[in-house]
Amino acid sequence: MTRRSHVPPSPLPQLSGIDPxxxxxxxxxxxxxxxxxxxxxxxxxxxxxxxxxxxxxxxxxxxxxxxxxxxxxxxxxxxxxxxxHRDMPPEPRVPFPIRVVYRDGHLLVVDKPHFLATTPRGSHVFQTALARLREELDLPALSPAHRLDRMTAGLVMFSIRPEDRGAYQLLFQNRQVRKEYEALAVHDPAVELPRTVRSHIEKVRGVMAAAEVPGAEPNAESLVELTAVREGLGRYRLTPRTGRTHQLRVHMNALGLPILGDPVYPVVAEPADPADYRRPLQLLARTLAFTDPVTGLSHQLETGLTLQAWDDRPGWETGPLPEETV
Known part of the structure; x- marks a missing residue:
């Protein structure tokens, strides 16, 4: 067995929450x-x-x-x-706070706003939940237990201590966390709900949209329930039983119920102005329920965020974001 080589400590500190x-x-x-x-x-x-x-x-x-x-x-x-440290171009600040929902010596759970990536990737580096929380809370060793899409808001879990990181990540890998999401989409009485949607989803690197592969063995499963209707708008409870990229967005689109504000499904929109925050994707990670593998505590955590289109229907429409001048 090859022994992993020793990595010497970095002589450089973090820069705005980013490791060298x-x-x-x-x-x-x-x-x-x-x-x-x-x-x-x-x-x-x-x-x-x-x-x-x-x-x-x-x-x-x-x-x-x-x-x-x-x-x-x-x-x-x-x-x-x-x-x-890489030279990075300036990033526009995402002008929404990150609210702490739960914190102890091992675990941090926050409400991530729309438009903020969970971890550094591509052009989003400093304006990510991880980098901002490391700085704002003075937690340089903070690491994510899982991720939410940049366009999705709601609960995200982080490990505070490096020695606990594996235990919290295994919770998600072993499907020991019950997650519920809320989404807003048009209401179509012809779509029979509740329904469990199963399909095979593939996401190709460099391609914006994930795709369902007909006839392939299902690798994604979501329970879709309608919880309320208002003026042609439906409020849906989504319970993913797997964790494929864009899974809930793909499954809602497959039902003919694309989530409001989605810039990818059913049609990939032209890039919007990165400083335009008027029409966020109406998808919210609402609850996380799990037993803490480190402390043994049972947690049932709920977001404090809401989906704005439910109370502000005028001006909202299904489909991609409007084109903007970049």
Missing amino acids: VRLRLPPDPEGRWPALGSYLAERYAGTRGAESMARLLAAGRVLGPGGRVLRPEDPYEPGGWIFF
Whole structure:
């Protein structure tokens, strides 16, 4: 069995809640890289990071263990470690607070607002629940137990201590958390509910929308219930029994009930102005029920957020967000 190599502590602190990049230099049996700069130039060649890495090296912002500043001409050291913070473009601040629903010494559960990603990904790095909570609550070791889509609001669980992270993540992997969501969509009396929807959902990397694969073995299951009707609008309780990407949005669309404000289903919309927060996806993670694997406490937690279209129907319509000038 191969023993995992020791990772030295980073000489760089977190930056606005984001850890520095830790990069281990690979073996070089053929001597292709006489200097560190030649390796990094080849590694990032043809990517947007090539110029950025050259700037970081020139500015002395790439460090080795212990804080030693590394230069492009330094000898290449196979198996060595380097540390740096990527240059990131400015991100518009998502102007909604994150409310703490529950906190103890091990566990943090919050209400994530619409438009805020759970964890850094793509163009959303600093404006994520993880980065903001690490800074706002001074919890640098905070890590997510699961994720919500950026467009979905509601309850998200985080582990406060690194040694507890695996136990909380296993709760979701082993389906030991009961989750209920609330969604708003048009009411269609022809759609018989309650109903359990089962299908095979696949999400291809780089493609915005997930898709159902006809005839394939189901890998996604959702219970859909209608709980109220108002002026042609339906309020639905959604209980996912699996956790595929976009599962609830795909299943509601398959029923002919696309969720209000959805920019992907049934049609992928043109990119909206990132500062336009007028029409959030009307999907909310409402409850989390579970037994804490660390403390043994039984939790039944409920969001304090609401879906605005239920009380503000005028101006809302099904389908994608309107096109905006970016």
